[in-house]
Amino acid sequence: MADSTQATPAQFPLPDEEDPSRRDVIMIAAGGFAAVGLGLGLWPLLDQMNPDASALSMATTEVDLAPVEEGQAITVMWRGKPIFIRHRTKKEIDEAKSVALDDLIDPIARNANLPESAPATDENRAGKDRENWLVMIGICTHLGCIPKGQSVGDPKGDYDGWFCPCHGSQYDSAGRVRVGPAPQNMAIPPYDFTSDTKVKVG
Amino acid sequence: MANPSTYEPSTGIEKWFDERLPIPRLMHDQFLVFPTPRNLNYWWTFGGILTFMLVSQIATGVVLAMNYVATPDHAFDSVEHIMRDVNWGWLLRYTHAVGASLFFLAAYVHSLRGLYYGSYKAPREVLWILGVLILLLMIATAFMGYSLVWGQMSFWAVTVITNLFSSLDAVVPGIGTRLVQWIWGGFAVGGPTLTRLYSLHYFFPFVIAGVVVLHIWALHIPGNNNPTGIDVKSPREAIPFHPYYTIKDGFALALFALFFAGFVFYAPNLLSHPDNYIPANPLQTPAHIVPEWYFLPFYAILRAIPSKLFGVAGLIGSIAILFFVPWLDTSRVRSTRYRPIYKWFFWAFVATCFVLGYLGSQPPDGVYLVLGRIFTAYYFLFFLLVMPVVGWIEKPKGLPGSITESVLGPGEAPTASPKRAPQRRAPEPVA
Numbered sequence: 001m002a003d004s005t006q007a008t009p010a011q012f013p014l015p016d017e018e019d020p021s022r023r024d025v026i027m028i029a030a031g032g033f034a035a036v037g038l039g040l041g042l043w044p045l046l047d048q049m050n051p052d053a054s055a056l057s058m059a060t061t062e063v064d065l066a067p068v069e070e071g072q073a074i075t076v077m078w079r080g081k082p083i084f085i086r087h088r089t090k091k092e093i094d095e096a097k098s099v100a101l102d103d104l105i106d107p108i109a110r111n112a113n114l115p116e117s118a119p120a121t122d123e124n125r126a127g128k129d130r131e132n133w134l135v136m137i138g139i140c141t142h143l144g145c146i147p148k149g150q151s152v153g154d155p156k157g158d159y160d161g162w163f164c165p166c167h168g169s170q171y172d173s174a175g176r177v178r179v180g181p182a183p184q185n186m187a188i189p190p191y192d193f194t195s196d197t198k199v200k201v202g
Numbered sequence: 203m204a205n206p207s208t209y210e211p212s213t214g215i216e217k218w219f220d221e222r223l224p225i226p227r228l229m230h231d232q233f234l235v236f237p238t239p240r241n242l243n244y245w246w247t248f249g250g251i252l253t254f255m256l257v258s259q260i261a262t263g264v265v266l267a268m269n270y271v272a273t274p275d276h277a278f279d280s281v282e283h284i285m286r287d288v289n290w291g292w293l294l295r296y297t298h299a300v301g302a303s304l305f306f307l308a309a310y311v312h313s314l315r316g317l318y319y320g321s322y323k324a325p326r327e328v329l330w331i332l333g334v335l336i337l338l339l340m341i342a343t344a345f346m347g348y349s350l351v352w353g354q355m356s357f358w359a360v361t362v363i364t365n366l367f368s369s370l371d372a373v374v375p376g377i378g379t380r381l382v383q384w385i386w387g388g389f390a391v392g393g394p395t396l397t398r399l400y401s402l403h404y405f406f407p408f409v410i411a412g413v414v415v416l417h418i419w420a421l422h423i424p425g426n427n428n429p430t431g432i433d434v435k436s437p438r439e440a441i442p443f444h445p446y447y448t449i450k451d452g453f454a455l456a457l458f459a460l461f462f463a464g465f466v467f468y469a470p471n472l473l474s475h476p477d478n479y480i481p482a483n484p485l486q487t488p489a490h491i492v493p494e495w496y497f498l499p500f501y502a503i504l505r506a507i508p509s510k511l512f513g514v515a516g517l518i519g520s521i522a523i524l525f526f527v528p529w530l531d532t533s534r535v536r537s538t539r540y541r542p543i544y545k546w547f548f549w550a551f552v553a554t555c556f557v558l559g560y561l562g563s564q565p566p567d568g569v570y571l572v573l574g575r576i577f578t579a580y581y582f583l584f585f586l587l588v589m590p591v592v593g594w595i596e597k598p599k600g601l602p603g604s605i606t607e608s609v610l611g612p613g614e615a616p617t618a619s620p621k622r623a624p625q626r627r628a629p630e631p632v633a
Contacts, residue, residue, distance in 0.1 A: 046384075049398065055388040075485060080390035082485050118231060142510060144365035145358065145487040165489045166362065167566055183372070183510050 055079075060202035062194070065133070067069075074148045075138060078201045084138035084175070084190060085199070092173035093131055096122040104133055104185075105177045111188035120185055125174040126140050127193065135191050135199060136175045140164040141184040154192060162186075207231050232422055237440035238447050239428035241605050244425070245319075247454030248312040255305040255413065260407050262298040263347075265605040270350065272400040274393045277352035278481040298497045302344050303473045304462050306496035309337060315529070317546060320536030321427040328530040329420040332413055334524045335382055339410045341521070344496070346403040351394065353478035354488050360399070361391050362491060366504075372511040382492060390484065417488040423629055431536025439605040490565065497564030499555050501580065505566040506574035516578065523585045533593030544592045552586045 061078040064083065068074055073086040088096075101107050101119055108117065109124035118124045127133035140147050142164065146152040149162035149171075157163035157170035159178045164170070169182035176185040191201045209227040211217040217225050269288050271280040284291035313333065316322055322330035349360045364385050370378035376563030378452050425434065434440050441447075465472065473495060477488050493501050523530075540543050554577050561577065564570040566609040602608035 049387055050384050051386075051388045052394065057392070077485075080388055080392050080484065120427070127338075142361040142365075144368075145362065145491070146485060165487060166358075166491050169472075181508055181510060 042081075060200055062198060062200045064198055066197040067171040070132070075150050076201070078137075078189060083201055084134070084136050084150060086134045086150075086185075088126070088132050088134055088174075090174060093122065093126070095160055096125070096172055096174035099172065099174075099176075105180060105182075106184045108185070109188070110185045112190040113188065114199055120174075120176050122174045125176065125185070125188065127199075130193060133193075133199075134173075134175060135188065135201065136188050137187045138162075138188065140166065140182055141177065141186060142169050142180075142182040143168055147186075204272055206506075208235055234442065234444040236422065237425065237437065239426050239434055239605055240439055240441045240446075241428050241430065241609050242426060242447065242450075243429055244450075244454055245311070246316040246428075247451045248308050248315065250451035251308045251455055251458045252305070252312055254459075255308055255412070256410060257300060258409070259298065259301050259305060260411070262294050262301065263404070263407065265405060266298055270400075271613070272397050274352065274396055274482070277396060278352060281351050293466070296417065296466045299474065300462065300465045300470055301345065301498060303494065304458075304465070305340065306344065308458070310341060310496070313337065313524075314552060316427075318538045319427055319429060320431050320469045320531070320533075320538065321382050322528045322529070323423045323431075323531065323536050325424045326420070326427060329417065330423075330528055331525055332417040332420055335521045336410055336413050336417060337524070339406055339413065339522060341497070343403060343410065344405040344494070346399045346406070348494060349377040349396070350403060351467055354480040354482055354486075355475050355478040357391060357482035357484065358487055358491050359493060364391065364395075366514045366517070369511045369514045414472070427536065428605060429537060429539065430602060430605055431540070432605055432608070436606075437496050485626075491561050495559065496564075499558035499581075500562075502558040502562035502574050503578045505562070506571065506578040515580075520581060523582070527585065527589070531593050532587040533596065533598070535558065537599065540601055541592075541596060542599055544588070547584060547588045547592060550580070551588075554580050554584070564597070581629045601628075622630040 011131045025096065047070050059079075061083070063074070063076050065085065065087070066084065068087045070087050071089050073084060075082045075084055077083070086092075099122075100156055101121065104113075104120055107118045107120050111118060113125055113128070114124055122131070125136075127135060138146055138150070143166060145166035147162035147164040147169070149156040155163045155165075157172075157179070159172035160172055161171040161175060161178075164182065166180050168179065169177060170179035171182075171186060172178050174185075175188075177183070189201050191199055194200050207227060208231075209224075209230040211220045211226065219225065220227055239519070266284065269284045269291065271277060279481060284295050286292075287295075316330060316333065345359070345363060349356045364382055367381045367385065368378040370381060372378075383389060384391070415564070423430065425440075428434075466487070475492060475494075494499070500517055500520055504513045504517040507516045533541060533544065535541055538548050557577050558581065559568050561574045566574065579609075603612065603616075
C-alpha cells in the first residue's frame with residue numbers, strides 16, 4: 001500500500017507481492033465471487049441429471065405370491081429394476097444354511113431391512129420368519145447384468161442359485177456371490193409381507 | 203504460423219478481406235503452400251481420411267437426427283422407420299453405422315503410424331496428446347451413438363459400461379452408486395438415460411471438430427514428421443501441400459471411400475451384432491454381450507483383471523497411458539525404421555492388439571482368460587518397460603544425413619535433381 005501511494009506519477013504503481021495491496025484484495029475477492037457464481041450457475045445444469053421427482057415417486061410395488069409354487073420364481077419390476085422372488089425348496093434352504101460364513105466372498109447380508117453390518121447368514125438373507133421366500137434385486141453386482149436362474153431351463157450355476165452370463169459370476173440359493181468377478185451379494189430391497197401371500201417392495 | 207506468409211492478395215475482394223478477416227491468407231499459407239516433407243508415404247494420408255470421416259459422420263448424423271425419436275418406446279421403431287420408410291434412410295443409416303467403424307479403423311492406423319515413426323516425440327508432444335484426446339472423445343461419442351438404437355446390445359452395453367463407475371464404491375462406499383444414478387437419471391437405465399445420451403451424442407462431434415482444429419494447429423507449428431524421423435533441413439526437402447499432397451491424400455481417400463462403399467452396399471451389418479436387431483428388454487440380458495469390434499481389445503483388458511475396481515482401472519489406463527508416451531519413450535531416434543530392437547517389440551504390440559481384440563469377442567473363461575491376462579500384461583509392459591528400457595539400451599542403426607539423402611542416396615546435394623540411379627552406402631552411425 002505504502003509503496004504504491006508513494007510512487008511517482010511516472011511510475012506505474014505495481015502491487016507489492018509480499019504485502020497484499022488493496023488492489024490484490026479486490027482482485028481476489030472479485031475472482032472468488034466469480035468462481036462461487038460459476039459454481040452456483042453450474043449446479044442446476046449438473047443436478048438436473050439426478051433421478052427426478054417422477055423417478056423417486058415410483059416407490060413401492062405390491063406382489064401377490066399365492067400362485068408361486070415351491071421351486072418356482074417370479075420377476076417383478078421395482079424402480080425399473082427386476083426383483084427376483086423365489087419360493088425356495090427345502091434342499092435349497094438346507095444348502096444355503098450349511099455354508100460357513102468364512103467361505104463367502106462377501107460376508108455382509110446386504111439386506112436393506114437389517115443393519116448394514118449384519119452377516120450374510122441365510123437367516124439374514126431370506127424373508128423374516130419366512131425362510132422359504134427369497135426377495136432380492138436381480139442385478140449382478142459386477143456390471144449390472146440380469147443373472148440367469150429364474151426360469152425352469154436356466155443355468156443356475158454350481159450352487160443352485162443364479163448364474164450371470166456376462167462375466168460368469170455365480171450366486172447360491174440365498175443370492176450370495178460364490179464365484180467372482182462380482183464383489184457383493186445381490187442386494188435385498190426394503191420389503192414387507194403385508195399378509196401370508198402378499199409382499200410390498202419399497 | 204510456422205512458415206512466413208507468402209500470400210499476395212491479387213483481387214480487390216481478397217485485399218478487402220485480408221485487411222479484415224484474413225481467411226484467404228490462412229488457407230493459402232496453411233493449406234496451399236504449406237511446406238511438407240517430400241518423402242511422406244501413404245501412411246500419412248490417414249489424417250485427410252479422418253477429416254473426411256468426421257465430416258461424413260456429422261452430415262449423416264444431422265439428417266438421421268431429423269427422423270430419430272429418443273424415447274424408450276419409439277427409439278428402436280424409429281430406427282426401423284428410417285430403414286424402411288425414410289427416403290434414402292437405409293443409405294444414411296448404414297453410412298453412419300459403418301462410418302463409425304471405418305472412422306475407428308482410420309484412427310487406429312493413424313495412431314499406430316504416429317507410434318511407429320515417433321511422431322509423438324519433441325516437439326510434437328502436444329500434437330500427440332490432442333490426438334489421444336480426440337480418440338477418447340471418439341470412444342465416448344461412438345458408445346453413446348450405439349446406445350441410441352435401443353436394441354438388446356445397445357441397452358446392455360449402456361448398463362455394463364455405466365456400471366463400471368459403481369466400482370468407485372470400493373474406494374468411497376456409496377459414491378459409485380450415486381454417480382451411476384446421476385448418469386442414469388434413475389435407478390436403472392431408462393428414458394432419462396436415453397435422452398441424455400442422445401443430447402451428448404449430438405454435442406460431442408462438435409467438440410471433436412474443435413480439438414481437430416487445435417490438432418492441426420499443433421501440427422503446423424513444427425510441421426509434419428516423416429518416415430525418416432529426421433527434421434527438414436533445407437527448403438528443398440519440403441514441397442507445397444498443394445498440389446503434391448492434395449493429390450496423394452485425394453487418391454488415398456478415393457481408395458478408402460471405395461472400401462467404405464463396399465461395406466455400406468455389400469456388407470452393412472458385417473461389423474455389427476445381430477442381437478441389436480432385438481428391441482431392448484430390461485429383464486433379459488443377452489447370453490453373450492460383446493461390444494463393437496473397435497472396443498474389443500479394451501473389453502478384453504477389462505475382463506482379464508479379476509477385480510472390479512482394477513479391471514476398470516486397467517480399461518481406463520489402457521487408453522490414458524497413451525498420454526504419457528512422449529515421456530515413456532527414451533530413445534533419441536524418432537523413426538522405428540532405425541531401431542533394430544524396438545522394431546520387434548513394436549510389431550509384437552500390434553499383434554497383441556489384434557489378439558486382445560479376438561479374446562474380447564470370446565467368453566471370458568478357460569484358455570481365453572489365461573491368454574487375456576498374458577496379452578494384457580504385454581500391452582502395459584510395452585509402454586511401461588519396453589519404451590523406457592529399450593530406448594535406453596538400444597544402439598540405433600545409422601541415420602541418413604538428410605531426408606534428401608534417404609531418398610536419393612548420399613552425395614547428392616539437396617539442390618540437385620537425380621541424374622543417375624541412387625547409390626547406397628552405409629549410413630553414418632549416430633553420434
